[in-house]
Structure formats: C-alpha cells, structure tokens
Amino acid sequence: MRQKLVAGNWKMHGSLVQNKVLLDALVTGLKTVRNVSCAVCVPYPYLFQARIILHESNIAWGAQNLSPFDYGAYTGEVSGPMLKDFGCRYVIVGHSERRTLQGEDSRLVAQKFKAAQAAGLIPILCIGETLAEREAGATEKVVAGQLEAVLELSGIAALTSAVVAYEPVWAIGTGNNATPEQAQTVHAFIRQGLTARNPEVARQLQILYGGSVKAGNAAQLFVMPDIDGGLIGGASLNADEFLAICAAAGS
Numbered sequence: 001m002r003q004k005l006v007a008g009n010w011k012m013h014g015s016l017v018q019n020k021v022l023l024d025a026l027v028t029g030l031k032t033v034r035n036v037s038c039a040v041c042v043p044y045p046y047l048f049q050a051r052i053i054l055h056e057s058n059i060a061w062g063a064q065n066l067s068p069f070d071y072g073a074y075t076g077e078v079s080g081p082m083l084k085d086f087g088c089r090y091v092i093v094g095h096s097e098r099r100t101l102q103g104e105d106s107r108l109v110a111q112k113f114k115a116a117q118a119a120g121l122i123p124i125l126c127i128g129e130t131l132a133e134r135e136a137g138a139t140e141k142v143v144a145g146q147l148e149a150v151l152e153l154s155g156i157a158a159l160t161s162a163v164v165a166y167e168p169v170w171a172i173g174t175g176n177n178a179t180p181e182q183a184q185t186v187h188a189f190i191r192q193g194l195t196a197r198n199p200e201v202a203r204q205l206q207i208l209y210g211g212s213v214k215a216g217n218a219a220q221l222f223v224m225p226d227i228d229g230g231l232i233g234g235a236s237l238n239a240d241e242f243l244a245i246c247a248a249a250g251s
Contacts, residue, residue: 009041129169208227
C-alpha cells in the first residue's frame, strides 16, 4: 500500500521570524501523526533555517525549483547539488506558475527532473491543465503530454524515485478545487497509462493532488484510491490547516 505524502509549497512567502513559528508548530504537531510522510518546500534563502529546525524531526524539506545544470555561468540559478548540500529530499519541478510566468516548457521541465535525480533529489513533477483546456476536453491530452516529455528523457524506471502531482491550473490559488471524483478520474488516467508501460512502477507511484486543498476537503480527496496525498499551497502557511491536512492523510 502506498504511503500518503503531504508536501507544503510555501511559494514566495516567509520570513525568519514567521518560519520559525510555523516550523516549530509543525515539528510539535506532527510528532503524533502516523502513516503519512510530510515535507515543506521553502524558498531558497530559508533552506538553511529549515534544515536547522527540521533535521531531527520527521519532516523532510525541499526546494521549489532548480537549474537543469549542475554548475556554470548561470547567474541567479541554484543547482541540484547545492540543494543536496542543504539536506533537501524533494524539489518541485514544472509547477504551473513556472510554466506560465517563467515560460518553462515540458522539455525544460524534463531536463530539470533529470538533473534533480542526478543530484539524489526526489522530484515532485507537477502536471495539469488550464480551464480552457479542460473545457475543450483536452485534460487527458495535456496531462499525458507533460508526463511523456519526462518519460522520453528519463524513462519509466525514473518514476520509482519520483512523485507526480496533478494540479489543475484552474484550481491553484483560486479557492476552487476539483471534486474528489474529478481528481480521481485524472489520477486513475495517469496510473492506467503508466500501467501499460510498467505495472509495478505505476502501482507504487505516489500521485498527489494539488489545487486549493484545505482541512475541510482533504479527507474527501485522500480517500480516493489513486490520490496519494497533496501538494499544498496557501494552507501550508497555516500550521493548524497543514497539521489537519496531514492528519487527514494519515487517518
């Protein structure tokens, strides 16, 4: 049985003072939560702080992006080996905000996925459709295409040390979320497509849902057979909300 994973994506939020309050509350609150893995993906400047506070806890930490290159003349970039130096376990790749705002296409996302694994990190690969694409009936085509770019470059076996996060773009930060049934349909489509290539990889792959997950809807989402946890945005900045989501995943 796949263990649930709840990963917080802080996006561009936080301060040294705020982070300490939040992380201290999570460390305390998650001591009694069982049967679920928890992680926080924090902005680069706070990775050292996260490492100091979390290193003896049961909470993993990671970053929200990385360079496809390990070193070189790439001003402002951060590489996988650098993230590994800070004890990161996870790194998010392909988040819709980077695809949209930074113009990252699926080919670049696939390169970042490969770079993350080469550095010993677990990539959390984000895939998902826009509202226009959903209304056009293109959800499966879009999701399959984004995933295929990674499979072409790294192969199906690479998913044994990766996480996939289905995040419908129309539900991220909007307050709207896919119904549990809508999310399950896409998660099942992803798993079924991978099953045709390698049943064992498909069976063990954690597929998270992301898109306005809150304490109030987490349990209904996580009970679905192909939803293995969540990639949590805004709610991960509130200790009570995040703890409740983790508890829902572990129940």
